Amino acid sequence: MDIFLQQILNGLVVGSIYALIALGYTMVYGIMGLINFAHGEVVMFGAMVTITVISALVGAGVSLPGPLLVIIGLLIAIPACMLIGFTIERIAYRPLRGAPRLAPLITAIGLSISLQQVAILIWGRNYIPFPPILNHDVITFLGASITKLQIVIIALCLLIMVGLLTMVEKTKLGRAMRATSQNPAVAGLMGVNVNSIISATFVIGSGLGAVAGVMVATNYDQAHYYMGYMIGMKAFTAAVLGGIGNLGGAVCGGILLGIIESLGAGYIGDLTGGFLGSNYQDVFAFVVLILVLIFRPSGLLGEKLADRA
């Protein structure tokens, strides 16, 4: 039973990070009907930039409390990632609006590869350790353990998600976003500047991605130029699981996927009589993705899937 609880807790931590990234996919999909294949790279840059800033500060002998250092790192990483997201849309998507659907997919893959290579140029091919500035104290809870840091991650994710949902429901920008996702042409006629709404969507999604990237790096204590691919795939799966284009769905999908994955990895050995081990953890996301798309392509909370999907 304590293994069960432990896996649920682990899943909750990873899942709330997936949810944060999934929001980036789902917002872009909601507005443009496109899967932003380069989003994982934005997450990776968020992690890398933050680590670099923190390491530089620590190296320069700045002695500040760990959390404050992370916040400074984030304050630099978030705008950097927003800029990357903005550029991605400008280069890979905007010129190709109305082009056959394969074209933006290929440009996004091209940008994704390019961003990885730029990351190698800057940070090399090795794993970059997260500076040991954060408290990893463990709290034991009904036989399962969780670090304080992980609790902060979960809380922060929930806070950000609630904030985003409120923003989309209540503010003028949010209203314009919803209008654009319903019908860009009509939104345009109603005086919504569709181009800037699309840019804003990319920028906000990338900001969330930056925060998620830092959480991944703190949780695993490292970052790597290739980390964006796998985490991006999983977050995308989460978005699909929840119903792509649906913000609440992305949140539920993320948390659910995190838990499925972690329970799966914990029990796969027992389930297959020891034939398959936890090294198959990454398979779960793909299997979930395939199953959802086959049996309930609209996702858990999604409405009817658009014809083009």
Next chain:
Amino acid sequence: MTNSTLRGKLGIYLVSAFLLAAQPFLVGGFLGNSWVRIIDFALLYIMLALGLNIVVGFAGLLDMGYIAFYAVGAYTYGLLSSPQFGLHLPFYITIPLGAVCAACFGLLLGTPVLRLKGDYLAIVTLGFGEIIRIFMNNLNQPVNITNGPQGVNLIDPIHLGGLTLGKTMEIGSLSLPVVYLHYYLFLALSVLVVILATRLQRSRIGRAWVALREDDIAAAAMGINIRNIKLLAFALGALSGGIAGGLFASFQGFISPESFGLMESIMILAMVVLGGMGHIPGVVLGAVVLTIAPEILRDTIGPMQMSTFGRMIVDPENARQLLFGLALVVMMLVRPAGMWPSKRRALEFSDAKAKARAQKG
């Protein structure tokens, strides 16, 4: 056709046949045998790209896990013709078997995704490819099947009786190194695949694929069985990938999961798309360019940096990949129909562009 144009055409065919036959000697003589090896790979990629072109170019199904079929073919050959299980089955069993296995995997992938289109299909096929790779990577325990990340070693070359492609062959005073022998085999097979693909395209089946790509509802309303025609595309594409995989294993003598990653899938997709989707000469061009260009870059990026800056600033491998990524972006922005599109497709894209411009204005 008049007699003189017929003669001219025949002349062109003869000259190109001669050049293709003499190629290993020319390339090997001037640039060295490592370049012949690169050309051998270009031929393998032609087979792969033409196989994927059936799925993506003809039928319009965006498959990003195509490399999985190449892997299935390669592992079938590798496991059955190597010391791994002590089996040394001949190629005329393992290559067809690998092709059939790959086709079965094609059906296995195709059946659940019949309802998916576009980006969704792309991402599910990508996931499928990853699942295959993860299994290859991990099926070394508790029972060792694939030998895990270490891969399979000492795979038999293609051989028949005393004849083997695994060592230099002496015919009279002519000596044919291994890479030359494979060149001729791969060339023959590539030509065969080009012919088969062309024939398929200009057939009832090929028309049904294009109809499916253009408008699946109208295609169904014309009595085309959408399920079967999609599965046929997946299976035939996979078949071609499986054959290329077997050839790869025999040529290389070694396979590991690393050769079958996502990047390879993207590479083959890029050959199809940048070459000119659905246009066989374009796809062949795409395969050749995307095999050769990186090698040229590999040979030039380093020395160029040394001569300009006096030291290495950017790791050549890194620069090569970066250029590849940027090339994908730039090509799609500048020539979205590819380097050598069919005339029709070129028109379609320029129309789409004009329409987009009109909307903006």
Next chain:
Amino acid sequence: MAEVLLKIEGINKRFGGLQALSGVNLEIPKGAIYGLIGPNGAGKTTLFNVLTGLYMPDEGSFTFDGHDLFRAKPHKVVAAGIARTFQNIRLFSEMTALENVMVGRHIKSRAGALGAVLRDPRTRAEEAAIREKAWELLEYVGITDVADDLARNLSYGHQRRLEIARALATEPKLLALDEPAAGMNPRETDDLKHLMSKIRDGGVTILLIEHDVKLVMGLCDRIAVLDYGKRIAEGVPETVRKDPKVIEAYLGVAHE
């Protein structure tokens, strides 16, 4: 009355909460031009889509020429002998006019992948026959001059005709036309009328959805009227024209 070719009974189709078709009955006699009319949103195209296998009906029965086609897949419907055109023309835009019609021969030919790559004499003969038949059909609808043009470059009227030729290529017993005259000028409509008569005289039954009531009244042997997913009238044009329910539906009198 002549032999019944198509008989549908009690067809129901719901989309979520919307009852698109409720208990629709239809009997189409062989050799007729049968009109299906009704105001916008009456369920005409839905009925068409149910008939041709694009939508699955919820209840009902559907027999055509001795085949049970209830919930049959589109290609089965075509194989049984029903071909259709679309309200918003759906041609294979990147194929030439001739190739579009050649696709229509798919169901009447057999060569598989093996035949395609071997190009054996039988496959070649079949391919030649497909091409010949496609050409004949282009001749039949009168658009051979654009045979090698891409479908999307054809004029509107030509596209309509091409769609009919493509449907005829499946050698249907029933040709279902979804608003073929929409967007045509009077001359084109007149030509179309002649074409439809010619097709009927060639032995093909026609089911015609049309907005243009005048065209339907002048051309059809029998007419059914749909309103709000229900069949409100059926009969020869003279009776239908005078039916108060039809007048009401069209004039919108006293509709709540």
